[in-house]
Amino acid sequence: MIIAQISDTHIALDTPDADRRLQDFAATIADINALDPASDVIVHTGDIVHNGRSDEYAQARAVLSDARAPVHVMVGNKDHRVNLRAAFSDAAYLTTNSEFIDYAVEDFPVRLIMLDTLNPESNKGDFCPQRVKNLIEMTDAETAKPIVVFAHHPPFEVKVGPDPINFDPPDTMTALRKALQHSDRVIAVISGHVHRSTTGQVDTIPASVMPSIATTLRKGDYSVDMKTRPVYAIHRYDPKWGISSETRIVGMGS
Numbered sequence: 001m002i003i004a005q006i007s008d009t010h011i012a013l014d015t016p017d018a019d020r021r022l023q024d025f026a027a028t029i030a031d032i033n034a035l036d037p038a039s040d041v042i043v044h045t046g047d048i049v050h051n052g053r054s055d056e057y058a059q060a061r062a063v064l065s066d067a068r069a070p071v072h073v074m075v076g077n078k079d080h081r082v083n084l085r086a087a088f089s090d091a092a093y094l095t096t097n098s099e100f101i102d103y104a105v106e107d108f109p110v111r112l113i114m115l116d117t118l119n120p121e122s123n124k125g126d127f128c129p130q131r132v133k134n135l136i137e138m139t140d141a142e143t144a145k146p147i148v149v150f151a152h153h154p155p156f157e158v159k160v161g162p163d164p165i166n167f168d169p170p171d172t173m174t175a176l177r178k179a180l181q182h183s184d185r186v187i188a189v190i191s192g193h194v195h196r197s198t199t200g201q202v203d204t205i206p207a208s209v210m211p212s213i214a215t216t217l218r219k220g221d222y223s224v225d226m227k228t229r230p231v232y233a234i235h236r237y238d239p240k241w242g243i244s245s246e247t248r249i250v251g252m253g254s
Ligand SMILES: [Fe+2]
Pocket: 046, 047, 076, 077, 078, 152, 192, 193, 194
């Protein structure tokens, strides 16, 4: 099973690099479409748009409509739950009763659990008791398959960024980490938000972050010829070996 992860596209209409962000997004989807073997699913780990506006979501939606693999979206701190739901109103996975955009994907050998770490008042993440309850219930809803959890805000200390803890208050990250350890079937936790590539752990569970697709917002060092090439992540699952991950550079072929 092949999961293509994209994150932090930050589509905006009123910023000097608006066209660049759209081009980065579209080029990434085109690159994923050309993968051989093809990806089974594309997960967008949030900050789809920059200001939560409906007209931004319309642009993002248009780019994602070119994707060949099924796409699953979730919220980042820049997203807006109501406008996101409206833009993706035909997506059955968003029609749950949860007030949060959290859901499980049951279509694959690995279950995908998408979390909502949005705090509308802050750029940092939140994980309130209701969301802890939802995560535990989603985890327990099936007891055979391994699980990969996606959360926009990384639930581990990110030492390379300006602020290592991306939750406020920090205890909500502790609550999330504890809930992730509720089952030993969780084999990976995958995030975005910090716009750079890094890894960490949730106890013994490997955790990772991919850079932003928006090249103008990307953090970290990249060679000159990579400045306009987005990078995205491929996570492969194998029943024997578990998850292995790879970073791909758009437009560089195999
Ligand atoms: Fe973010």
